[in-house]
Amino acid sequence: MRTLSIAEQEDRKRKLLQAIIHQYIKTGKPVGSAFLAEEDKLDLSSATIRNVMAELENEGYLTHPHTSAGREPTDKAYRYYVDTLVELQHLAVMEEQRIRQEYEARIREIEQVLLSTSKTLSVLSHYTGFVVPPKLEETKLRHLQLVPLDDCRVLVVLVSDTGIVKQRVVMFESPCAPDTLSSMSKMLNDYLRGRSFNEVRDSILDHLAAARQRHEDMFDLAHMLASQTFDMIDESSLYLEGAGNILSLPDFQDQEHMSHLIHLLDQRQNLGELLLRELSGPAAEDKWKGVRVKIGSENKLADLKDLSLVSSTYAIGDKKVGILGIIGPKRMEYSRMISLVGHIASTVSGALNKLVGGKS
Amino acid sequence: MRTLSIAEQEDRKRKLLQAIIHQYIKTGKPVGSAFLAEEDKLDLSSATIRNVMAELENEGYLTHPHTSAGREPTDKAYRYYVDTLVELQHLAVMEEQRIRQEYEARIREIEQVLLSTSKTLSVLSHYTGFVVPPKLEETKLRHLQLVPLDDCRVLVVLVSDTGIVKQRVVMFESPCAPDTLSSMSKMLNDYLRGRSFNEVRDSILDHLAAARQRHEDMFDLAHMLASQTFDMIDESSLYLEGAGNILSLPDFQDQEHMSHLIHLLDQRQNLGELLLRELSGPAAEDKWKGVRVKIGSENKLADLKDLSLVSSTYAIGDKKVGILGIIGPKRMEYSRMISLVGHIASTVSGALNKLVGGKS
DNA sequence: GTTAGCACTCTTAATTACTGAGTGCTAATA
DNA sequence: TATTAGCACTCAGTAATTAAGAGTGCTAAC
Numbered sequence: 001m002r003t004l005s006i007a008e009q010e011d012r013k014r015k016l017l018q019a020i021i022h023q024y025i026k027t028g029k030p031v032g033s034a035f036l037a038e039e040d041k042l043d044l045s046s047a048t049i050r051n052v053m054a055e056l057e058n059e060g061y062l063t064h065p066h067t068s069a070g071r072e073p074t075d076k077a078y079r080y081y082v083d084t085l086v087e088l089q090h091l092a093v094m095e096e097q098r099i100r101q102e103y104e105a106r107i108r109e110i111e112q113v114l115l116s117t118s119k120t121l122s123v124l125s126h127y128t129g130f131v132v133p134p135k136l137e138e139t140k141l142r143h144l145q146l147v148p149l150d151d152c153r154v155l156v157v158l159v160s161d162t163g164i165v166k167q168r169v170v171m172f173e174s175p176c177a178p179d180t181l182s183s184m185s186k187m188l189n190d191y192l193r194g195r196s197f198n199e200v201r202d203s204i205l206d207h208l209a210a211a212r213q214r215h216e217d218m219f220d221l222a223h224m225l226a227s228q229t230f231d232m233i234d235e236s237s238l239y240l241e242g243a244g245n246i247l248s249l250p251d252f253q254d255q256e257h258m259s260h261l262i263h264l265l266d267q268r269q270n271l272g273e274l275l276l277r278e279l280s281g282p283a284a285e286d287k288w289k290g291v292r293v294k295i296g297s298e299n300k301l302a303d304l305k306d307l308s309l310v311s312s313t314y315a316i317g318d319k320k321v322g323i324l325g326i327i328g329p330k331r332m333e334y335s336r337m338i339s340l341v342g343h344i345a346s347t348v349s350g351a352l353n354k355l356v357g358g359k360s
Numbered sequence: 361m362r363t364l365s366i367a368e369q370e371d372r373k374r375k376l377l378q379a380i381i382h383q384y385i386k387t388g389k390p391v392g393s394a395f396l397a398e399e400d401k402l403d404l405s406s407a408t409i410r411n412v413m414a415e416l417e418n419e420g421y422l423t424h425p426h427t428s429a430g431r432e433p434t435d436k437a438y439r440y441y442v443d444t445l446v447e448l449q450h451l452a453v454m455e456e457q458r459i460r461q462e463y464e465a466r467i468r469e470i471e472q473v474l475l476s477t478s479k480t481l482s483v484l485s486h487y488t489g490f491v492v493p494p495k496l497e498e499t500k501l502r503h504l505q506l507v508p509l510d511d512c513r514v515l516v517v518l519v520s521d522t523g524i525v526k527q528r529v530v531m532f533e534s535p536c537a538p539d540t541l542s543s544m545s546k547m548l549n550d551y552l553r554g555r556s557f558n559e560v561r562d563s564i565l566d567h568l569a570a571a572r573q574r575h576e577d578m579f580d581l582a583h584m585l586a587s588q589t590f591d592m593i594d595e596s597s598l599y600l601e602g603a604g605n606i607l608s609l610p611d612f613q614d615q616e617h618m619s620h621l622i623h624l625l626d627q628r629q630n631l632g633e634l635l636l637r638e639l640s641g642p643a644a645e646d647k648w649k650g651v652r653v654k655i656g657s658e659n660k661l662a663d664l665k666d667l668s669l670v671s672s673t674y675a676i677g678d679k680k681v682g683i684l685g686i687i688g689p690k691r692m693e694y695s696r697m698i699s700l701v702g703h704i705a706s707t708v709s710g711a712l713n714k715l716v717g718g719k720s
Numbered sequence: 721g722t723t724a725g726c727a728c729t730c731t732t733a734a735t736t737a738c739t740g741a742g743t744g745c746t747a748a749t750a
Numbered sequence: 751t752a753t754t755a756g757c758a759c760t761c762a763g764t765a766a767t768t769a770a771g772a773g774t775g776c777t778a779a780c
Contacts, residue, residue, distance in 0.1 A: 032773050045723050050774065068730045068773045147503045147519050157517055157525060159507045165517060165527040244626040248619060255613070262604040392742050405754050410743065428742050428761045 014084075015042055016052050017061055021073045021081045025331040028251055030070030075296040075330070078308070082293045082334050091339055095124055099347055110134075110163045110352065114239050117324060117348050122242025124340055127328030131239040131348075132272050134162055134321035136197045144192060146185045146225075151175035156229045160197070162316055162352070170225050184222050192226075201230045238272030240265075246307070251329050257306055264303040274301055279311045279323050291342045296330050306330065310337045312345035316352050324348065374444075375402055376412050377421055381433045381441045385691045388611055390430030435656040435690070438668070442653045442694050449695040451703055455484055459707055470494075470523045473711050474599050477684060477704060482602025484700055487688030491599040491708075492632050494522055494681035496557045504552060506545045506585075511535035516589045520557070522676055522712070530585050544582050552586075561590045598632030600625075606667070611689050617666055624663040634661055639671045639683050651702045656690050666690065670697045672705035676712050684708065 019041060023031045033053060037046040044052075053071050056062045061080065062071040073081070091099075099120060114131045121129025139160040147155040152175055157167045192200050243265050252258060264271065278299060279292065294309040310332075311325030325341050379401060383391045393413060397406040404412075413431055416422045421440065422431040433441070451459075459480060474491045481489025499520040507515040512535055518526045552560055603625050612618060624631065638659060639652065654669040664687075671685030685701050 030773090034773075046773090047723050047725090047775095048721085051722090054775080064774090066730060067775095068728090068771090070773065142509070143507045145505050145507070145517065147505070149502070149523060155519060155523060155525070157505065157519070159515060159517070163509060163515060163529060165515070165525065167525040169523060242626065244622040247622045253615070259608060262607045266602065266604040390742090394742075406742090407744095407754050407756090408752085411753090414744080424743090426761060427744095428740090428759090430742065 012042065012044075013052055013056065016049065017056055017073075017077060018081065020053075020062065020071060021077060024072055025333060028331055030065055030072045032070035035070075073331075075298060078295045078330055078334075079298070082295065082338075083287075091336075091343055095340075096343070098124070099344065113348065113351050114322075115241075117344060118239035118241040121324065121326050121341070121344060122245060125245075125326045125328060125337055126242075127245050127326045127332065127337075128240065128242045129324075129326050130241075130271075130275065131324040132276050132322050133237055133239065134164065134316070135276075136160055136164065136166065138196055138198065138319065139164070139321070140194055140196050141192050141200060142194075144185065144188050146181050146188075148176075148178065148181055154181065154225065156225065158229065162321065168229050170228050172221065172224075176221065180221070184225070188222060188226060197230065200226075238268060238275070240268060240271070246328065249329055251331070252306075260303045260306065264301075275309075275311075276323060278304075279309065279325075280313070288338050289342050290345070291338050293334065293338065308332060308334075310334070310341045312341050314345045314348045314352070316349070321352075372402065372404075373412055373416065376409065377416055377433075377437060378441065380413075380416075380422065380431060381437060384432055385693060388691060390425055390432045392430035395430075433691075435658065438655045438690055438694075439658070442655065442698075443647075446695040446698065449693075449699050451696075451699055455700075456703070458484070459704065470712065473708065474682075475601075477708050478599035478601040481684065481686050481701070481704060482605060485605075485686045485688060485697055486602075487605050487686045487692065487697075488600065488602045489684075489686050490601075490631075490635065491684040492636050492682050493597060493599065494524065494676070496520055496524065496526065498556055498558060498679065499524070499681070500554055500556050501552050501560060502554075504545065504548050506541050506548075508536075508538060508541055514541065514585065516585065518589065522681065528589050530588050532581065532584075536581065540581070544585070548582060548586060557590065560586075598628060598635070600628060600631070606688065609689055611691070612666075620663045620666065624661075635669075635671075636683060638664075639669065639685075640673070648698050649702050650705070651698050653694065653698065668692060668694075670694070670701045672701050674705045674708045674712070676709070681712075 016036070019036055019039065020031050023035070023039075033046040033049040036042070036049050037044060042049075053062060056077075057064065057071065061074055061077040063074055064071060111133075114133050118129040118131045121131075123129075139162045141158060142161045143159040145157040145159070147157065149155055149169065152172045154170050154172070154176070155167055156170055157165060159165050243261075246252060247258070247261060252261060267274075278294065278301065289312075291310065291312045294304075294311070296308060297305045299305065299307070299309065304327075306329070307327055308330045309325055309327055311323055313320040313323050315321060324345060326337055328337065376396070379396055379399065380391050383395070383399075393406040393409040396402070396409050397404060402409075413422060416437075417424065417431065421434055421437040423434055424431060471493075474493050478489040478491045481491075483489075499522045501518060502521045503519040505517040505519070507517065509515055509529065512532045514530050514532070514536070516528050516530055520526075603621075606612060607618070607621055612621060638654065638661065649672075651670065651672045654664075654671075656668060657665050659665065659667070659669065666689070667687055668690050669685055669687055670692075671683055673680040673683050675681060684705060686697055688697065
């Protein structure tokens with residue numbers, strides 16, 4: 001038989017790897033050489049395939065659960081697959097429609113958009129959908145409202161220009177007259193409106209100090225009130241839907257995986273923070289409109305080591321404000337997921353922009 | 361030997377049942393006659409115990425997983441146990457302290473109290489803690505704030521007298537001047553403040569109609585705005601923490617139980633509604649300060665059939681506003697749980713009252 | 721360079737046998 | 751008459767054995 005060029009060899013190897021990953025994604029079972037030999041596609045005997053497989057294993061793309069088992073892809077293989085082999089799949093028309101409906105139906109509050117988004121992600125992916133909501137830090141204050149609850153208690157309501165509302169109860173040592181409150185409210189609004197939350201937190205003292213001469217007695221109150229209010233803004237939260245989708249996957253039925261998952265879910269609190277850190281690092285290679293993929297042990301978080309993340313940022317105006325995506329098993333239909341997440345990210349961005357109205 | 365009176369027989373039988381349930385709660389394994397015979401407590405031979413056990417089984421208090429296994433309690437047995445045998449256990453001093461600290465540390469917003477409560481319940485029970493937050497229906501409106509987002513969009517912020525804040529974005533067909541907004545705001549506040557949300561929703565048309573003569577053009581806007589805002593109040597939500605505690609219990613490791621649990625957790629949305637319906641029925645026999653216990657199949661919800669609920673209402677002022685409690689396996693330490701839930705319910709009520717300030 | 725063939729490995733499932741916990745019953749006992 | 755000792759019996763759980771099968775690695779032929 002004729003000699004193959006190195007390029008041809010490599011090409012064949014690549015095709016084989018692709019076939020293996022495909023198959024493994026479909027079935028979740030290790031794939032053997034015999035099966036691939038029958039899959040007409042590449043016209044090779046099982047023996048040849050075995051040889052190539054051995055090479056691939058040496059190079060770190062495949063593993064052996066045990067001697068007499070087929071091969072299964074390593075994280076490195078998935079990474080290669082995602083980077084080079086995946087072709088962006090167009091979302092089925094039906095799904096696109098569904099997404100659109102979802103958003104037209106209930107775009108009212110920003111919270112609802114996000115909740116609804118995580119659900120949509122979960123339903124369409126059949127895995128777990130998540131949305132990390134915008135952090136307040138960078139957004140600007142649109143309005144600050146003081147609502148007296150009783151003599152010594154005031155509810156402070158903050159509205160950001162992204163339409164997010166945060167509230168906090170502040171207590172005074174001594175009763176505070178309605179008049180004082182309303183002038184304080186006016187003053188605070190004048191000083192703070194239009195500034196970013198970060199800015200407010202970092203330089204609020206200065207601003208208030210400047211006002212000190214004029215309103216001596218108001219100063220302490222206002223300062224106390226503002227500082228108590230604004231130190232809450234770094235709380236992060238998370239929308240997470242369809243955790244059961246993963247839990248009930250056959251791959252995760254054993255004790256080991258299960259406990260990792262449960263551990264992960266129980267920390268809902270930190271999870272948002274973690275995802276944010278995990279995913280907002282250095283800018284992704286912008287191959288699929290900002291969608292990025294983290295596979296298995298590429299995730300720092302130990303509990304994620306058997307899972308993959310497909311994520312994307314979403315934006316209000318030009319500003320990336322949050323992250324959304326899906327969590328699924330390593331063997332997932334990457335191409336569909338990437339296109340799903342990408343599409344939803346842009347839909348959400350659209351919805352939020354409409355909601356917030358124009359550039360901030 | 362001397363003849364035992366029926367009363368004595370019954371007493372012995374009861375003691376035995378108690379011992380069996382105790383043991384089963386501790387170990388989760390069926391208990392056999394031999395074991396009970398050695399437990400000095402009741403001075404009987406295993407044979408006698410077997411006889412009594414057989415009786416108890418006939419009466420429906422015990423079952424046999426299979427011929428050669430010990431007995432395990434039925435739902436009926438648990439019910440009996442809870443109703444008659446449980447003695448209110450005093451919470452360990454350490455736990456009480458912990459609870460107090462928890463609340464002093466972060467009673468700021470009502471939401472935080474509730475979140476923190478569900479966590480505390482979970483941590484102290486080692487099961488799953490839940491809190492169904494107050495519904496708005498019965499609470500009264502303290503303040504309504506309009507925050508203009510742009511020409512055609514207004515953020516409506518409602519503050520209830522329980523300190524709960526709800527917001528919604530309302531869109532106008534045509535631009536709306538700031539002046540109109542502020543007079544509308546004043547008008548709405550005048551009409552609506554102090555009324556219950558239900559009342560507002562049910563009779564708002566009349567009130568606004570009355571105002572029609574004076575402010576013809578404002579009427580449509582205000583009506584639209586108010587009706588759009590107030591139809592959101594029947595959404596219910598739920599705080600749920602420590603689901604993993606149950607998931608990782610040895611009793612629930614098998615496929616069957618697992619899938620029930622997952623199903624349950626995935627419906628977080630409806631779960632609040634369901635718990636509310638499940639638990640707010642006819643008033644409980646007021647045996648433990650309003651704490652009630654639902655065992656296994658006593659719950660309507662099929663997914664709860666292998667679980668027990670220990671719950672209590674909590675109150676603001678005299679008004680019962682929500683429900684909290686724990687979800688755990690049927691074999692739980694009922695006495696500790698009952699006292700825990702009872703104690704936390706009253707602590708929460710206290711915290712909320714302090715937070716809201718005085719009678720509403 | 722490719723392939724057929726074969727020995728070898730190791731998992732998985734099925735079968736079998738064994739152990740022991742716990743019962744139910746009967747006959748002896750106080 | 752209530753209790754108990756004793757014993758045969760049942761059945762889940764475990765371990766050991768076996769058998770089947772999948773898949774590999776290697777070698778020799780093409």
